[in-house]
Amino acid sequence: NAGVTQTPKFQVLKTGQSMTLQCAQDMNHEYMSWYRQDPGMGLRLIHYSVGAGITDQGEVPNGYNVSRSTTEDFPLRLLSAAPSQTSVYFCASSPRTGAYQPQHFGDGTRLSIL
């Protein structure tokens, strides 16, 4: 049981390049989310999904796209990378139940935009 797996762990991009951050979970969780964490700050929600085919915007969605074609995968796409998107990106998942279930986080992708 791998939990939440994020790839790559590190990436350096040039301004204007595009790329996709991968997130996969093997726990059959309905909910998945993407956060970014800037130095000295807490996590901020980018996009989230409550199930396959359903996505919505979080607090800081500009410059990012997501899709959820399967329960397991929730990729985050940077359309045209900007230095302001240099950050650590975390993916999380949780099950949909009647009671609170904690989010399970991946180990993060450290992204630098030059």
Added chain:
Amino acid sequence: DAKTTQPPSMDCAEGRAANLPCNHSTISGNEYVYWYRQIHSQGPQYIIHGLKNNETNEMASLIITEDRKSSTLILPHATLRDTAVYYCIVRPSNFGNEKLTFGTGTRLTIIP
């Protein structure tokens, strides 16, 4: 979601109890208090949550005041591995657990 206020940093001696406070004076009746921690830039880890009764699990205890305007996370016997940033989060317990609002938290340092 209600706002929370936490001290930016705290120290605690190894083996002693670490008491981390959190103020949430605007908390609503249907909002729970959740605690997560983040060890050295890893992904956050869930610790505990509660509504109004005190809660305890294998990691920690959560004490919520009677008026629910503040709470304290207690790590009973802190170890060096408890050095981390601790986040106190307040939000309703419904199907919105895919969205969490993290503040800047408390950086807890356990001193040998």
